[in-house]
Amino acid sequence: MxxxxxxxxxxxxxxxxxxxxxxxxxxxxxxxxxxxxxxxxxxxxxxxxxxxxxxxxxxxxxxxxxxxxxxxxxxxxxxxxxxxxxxxxxxxxxxxxxxxxxxxxxxxxxxxxxxxxxxxxxxxxxxxxxxxxxxxxxxxxxxxxxxxxxxxxxxxxxxxxxxxxxxxxxxxxxxxxxxxxxxxxxxxxxxxSKAGKYPGLFTSGEFLVEALKLAGTTYVTEILKNVKNILSRTITIVHRERHDHKHGVYDGITLGKDISRILPRELTLEDDVFYKKLVDGELLLRKRILIEKVGPLYVLLDKCLASSTLVTLKDGSMERIENIREGDRVLSIGFTVEETLANDSYIVEKTKLNISHAKVKEIVYSGIREVFKVETDHGHFYATFNHSIPVIRNGILCETIVADLHRGDKLLRIGMNEGKFYPVLSSVRNVSYYSREKVWDIVLNSDHYFLANGFIVHNSGSMIGKKTIWARAIALALFKQSREENREFYLRFFDYMPHELIRIHRRARPKEIQELFMTLLTIISSGGTWIAKAIDIACRDVVKNKAEGVSTIVLITDGIDAVHEDTVKYSLEEANAELITVMIGGLNETLRRVSKKYFVATMVDNILTVKEL
Incomplete structure (x- = not known):
């Protein structure tokens, strides 16, 4: 200093x-x-x-x-x-x-x-x-x-x-x-909704360094954009019940006969008017309500959400990259070149695009790596920084890596109309760091180029999808709602086993919220899914922490594995909890039957919306 x-x-x-x-x-x-x-x-x-x-x-x-x-x-x-x-x-x-x-x-x-x-x-x-x-x-x-x-x-x-x-x-x-x-x-x-709360939330301790890294990523930007959409355009997923009660808290004006709650102005009325309003139940009274005491808002967040990177198959249909198997036939791209320049570059006018299909020789999981978002005039895709992509630059077709893409470079995209494929040039708008994610490599037996989200890429590397973004945006929106309702907030990630519980008290310390943000915005999606175990652990947590009032367990998943309905209902009853399910794509009928409310997250006009079924 x-x-x-x-x-x-x-x-x-x-x-x-x-x-x-x-x-x-x-x-x-x-x-x-x-x-x-x-x-x-x-x-x-x-x-x-x-x-x-x-x-x-x-x-x-x-x-x-x-x-x-x-x-x-x-x-x-x-x-x-x-x-x-x-x-x-x-x-x-x-x-x-x-x-x-x-x-x-x-x-x-x-x-x-x-x-x-x-x-x-x-x-x-x-x-x-x-x-x-x-x-x-x-x-x-x-x-x-x-x-x-x-x-x-x-x-x-x-x-x-x-x-x-x-x-x-x-x-x-x-x-x-x-x-x-x-x-x-x-x-x-x-x-x-409380202005001025948690001053110094980001500057206390060493959190600012990590917060800056998070806030600067496209991944977090997309999550926060979806949080706004959820809060502004969708119905409330959970709410606290309110009941009229003469000994409750003041909540405006109502009509009735209860003289103990009468407004002073009514006492100035003429006797005949006063008694007429009394008989008709039209006296102005102080409205009092009793807000139901509730337990924590408990979010179970599926850590194993499938990627939504789509690979185009031979027949033009799409399949998620992690679901592609050896022997599958995918749409492939080849180039016929009349004249080759230095560094394996080609004059566009002397290069012909050949659309065919190739067999997948191998699918290789490449672990967790840094992934970048490539935005173009016709959408976007995700890839590692060293991923090879054919690009047209100054009238020359060449192959470069994501790290060397420039704004204005033309990428090749394949569209389909009435069963016929056709090429489209799409200008690069921006390349930005996204996050660390699981990636896969695809190896083809010929051509070496395939389509990922419609774009031509080399048969090496991977992209990621939207499901993780949607799920974490919904979790953050629920956390904000818990703050507004002054409820405790619990969060557990789960895959084949539940992860460590994160608990945010009603009067949370900045450190608790910092830990929640770091976990929710940085943990990598992986593992399997065991929904029944996650619900059971959540109910045990509620009982163990002696929660007062009805607790709300919100399950966010894309899992389709069936649960034993009677067992889940018994666990919820023992914990005095209600289950709300939010499906990130897909349907799960057994969850629907045991849930008090059942929602599906979908895109409507390119805006994330949570709809109740």
Whole structure:
């Protein structure tokens, strides 16, 4: 916390010698270092943080050092952004979101400058190289190799620095805003409908480093988007029963004859009017209700949810990649080439696409690996970073890996109309880290290219699907509901055996919620499914913890294995619990018969919806 140089900045109303400012500078730099393994200038970190955190930040007209003009450029550009006011609505006086945005913003800012430096080196632009190196040095260490030139008033260099920094701020903001939005959504889930609850949820302890990693992934972004859809467009899965009771809590106004609850204004009525309303039961009364006492909301989450990556078979039908077996016939792609260029590249006009079919020689489970999402004009798919894909770039057909895909590259997709296949070019929009998932390799006996989610890929690698996203989005939506209803929340993953119980008390500590988020958003899908055992363990947990009132066990699964209905009903009765089933695709009739409510998760107009059957 004690910096060799006194902390300085470009904002008014920030006491840079204050212990709290020094503490936050230290926290920001340590979080950045632990997250990305690099240093960052504490001065620029503090200025970005307070530009977001303070209600009305103001840039200094005069600054102590010429080099602080770089701080001024950054914070001034931030304040000039079109959506700055919207961003401030989320970050103002919120230390978690301000921290998350600042750390992510600085990372993206420095990455942009490094990319521009590489471009300048490749094109031999020495003046830009000098400026970019100076900017990177300042952002990382607080030192600038061009301090001397600044004092000499190099106008051209100053102008170039400003232009580069302003462009970097805009690009870094676009990425950091997504991270801040995810952190905000996670906080809202943890807080229920109570504003201001759990301040410092993400900055307490060491959780911020992990939270930034989670919030920056496409996987978590998709889960949180689906949570919003569930909460805004679907019926409530569980609710607390309410009954009218004269000794209950106040809940508005009603009509009736109970004089003990009469509103004072009714006593001012004329006698004949008063008695007429009394006889007719139309006196204005205080409405009182009794809210049924309930036990915990217990979520059983199936850890073995099948992938929804679809491989096109010989007849045009689709099958999940994990269900493909040796000997199956899949649609395959070959290329007839008239002329070969260097590095096995081909001129598109002299290359013919051949659609055929090939036999699957081998299916190889490749373990748990990092998976990336490739978004295009015609949908998306998931693959490992070193997965080979044919791509058209500048009129040349070549094979590259996901890591080398560029925005605008054309991927090959196969469509089908009236039983006939035809090729479609689909432009790459974005490639982003998704998560760690189980992957498979397919080996063909010929052609070596097959279709995954309609896209032509090499016969090596794997993609993953939506079921895990849907299930975890539903679990998070239920957790938010438990917070709003002030209920305890239990969570257990299960496959062939139940996993460790996670328990969130009504007055939960931040550490409990942090553990829930880390488990729910990072655990890898795998294993088999034993539904009956999971329900039995859940009922035992409820009894063991002496839950008061009716407990609700929500089973989220795609499992089709039958359960012994009488045994399940007996266990639920012993635990004073009700079972609610949410099927992630598919149907399970035995579960339907033992459940108080039975739901199916489906996509309606590309929006996740949970419907009751």
């Amino acid at each position: 004690n910096y060799k140089k006194k902390l300085k900045g470009a904002l008014e109303d920030v006491d840079y010698e204050s212990p709290i400012v020094a503490y936050r500078a230290d926290k920001l730099t340590k979080t950045y270092s632990k997250s990305y393994g690099e240093k960052v200038n504490p001065s620029i970190a503090v200025d970005v943080f307070y530009t977001l955190y303070l209600p009305f930040p103001k840039v200094k007209e005069k600054i102590e050092s010429k080099i602080l003009s770089l701080n001024r450029v950054v914070v001034s550009k931030l304040m000039d952004l079109k959506d700055y006011a919207k961003l401030k609505y989320d970050t103002m006086v919120d230390v978690d979101i301000s921290f998350a945005y600042t750390v992510s913003f600085l990372k993206k800012l420095i990455e942009f400058l490094k990319r521009e430096l590489e471009k300048a080196k490749s094109t031999g632009k020495f003046s830009e190289m000098k400026v970019l190196s100076s900017l990177i040095n300042y952002m990382v260490s607080g030192e600038s190799s061009s301090e001397a030139s600044l004092s000499e008033g190099n106008i051209m260099e100053e102008k170039l620095k400003r232009e580069i920094l302003e462009k970097a701020v805009q690009e870094a903001h676009d990425e950091a805003e997504k991270v801040a939005s995810n952190v905000k959504d996670l906080k809202n889930i943890a807080s229920g």
